[in-house]
Amino acid sequence: MHAFWRLHAITLSCQPSPSASPKPWPQVGAVLLLVDEREGGGARHNLGDLCAALTRNGCRFETRVLHSGDYQFVVADGPPCPRERVLPRLIERKSAADVAESLKDGRWASQQAKMQTASRQHFDGCATLEYLLEGDMQSEIHSCAACVGVPPHLQGIAGCPRQGFPTRERVESALADLATGGYTLTRTESLLASASYLAT
Numbered sequence: 645m646h647a648f649w650r651l652h653a654i655t656l657s658c659q660p661s662p663s664a665s666p667k668p669w670p671q672v673g674a675v676l677l678l679v680d681e682r683e684g685g686g687a688r689h690n691l692g693d694l695c696a697a698l699t700r701n702g703c704r705f706e707t708r709v710l711h712s713g714d715y716q717f718v719v720a721d722g723p724p725c726p727r728e729r730v731l732p733r734l735i736e737r738k739s740a741a742d743v744a745e746s747l748k749d750g751r752w753a754s755q756q757a758k759m760q761t762a763s764r765q766h767f768d769g770c771a772t773l774e775y776l777l778e779g780d781m782q783s784e785i786h787s788c789a790a791c792v793g794v795p796p797h798l799q800g801i802a803g804c805p806r807q808g809f810p811t812r813e814r815v816e817s818a819l820a821d822l823a824t825g826g827y828t829l830t831r832t833e834s835l836l837a838s839a840s841y842l843a844t
Contacts, residue, residue: 677705678716712762732771739804740781763785774828
C-alpha cells in the first residue's frame with residue numbers, strides 16, 4: 645500500500661496517569677489536531693489566543709510537544725485501548741517576521757531539513773509539508789533613518805538589513821523556493837483566519 649495511506653499507529657496506555665485528569669477519548673475515527681505547546685511562543689504569549697480561536701471554530705485539538713512542525717493531525721481509534729494513527733501532514737505557521745528571523749539565524753534551512761527527515765522516517769517521504777504564512781508582509785517592513793529612500797524590494801523585514809536582517813526581496817524569494825522544494829504555501833490574513841483554516 646502506498647505510504648500516503650499507510651497510517652502509522654501509536655498505541656497509548658489504557659490507564660490514565662495518576663496525576664492526570666481523566667478526559668473523554670474522541671470517538672472512533674475522529675480527526676484530532678495536535679498543536680505544539682511551544683507554538684506562538686507558548687503559554688506566556690499567544691498560545692492561549694490560538695487555542696481559543698480553535699475552540700470557537702469547533703476544532704478538536706490537544707497541545708503537546710511535537711518533534712517536527714507546529715501542527716500534526718491524527719485519527720483517534722478510541723477505547724478500549726486508545727490508539728492514534730498519524731496522518732502524513734506537517735504544518736509550520738509563520739509570519740513574514742518569523743521567516744526573516746529564521747533566514748537571519750539559519751533556522752529556515754534547518755527547519756525544512758527536519759520536516760523532510762520526519763517525512764522520510766515516518767511516511768517514506770510522502771508526507772504533505774506545508775507552511776502557513778500568516779499576516780501581511782507589508783506590516784513587517786522595517787523603517788529607520790538608515791533605510792530612508794531604499795527601494796521597496798531592498799527594504800528590511802523585521803529589522804534593518806545593515807544588521808543582518810533579510811530584505812523583502814530575499815524573503816519573497818525564500819517563500820517562492822518552497823514550491824520547488826516540495827512544500828505547500830498557504831497564506832492567511834490573521835491568527836483567526838489561521839485557526840479557521842486549521843479547523844477545516
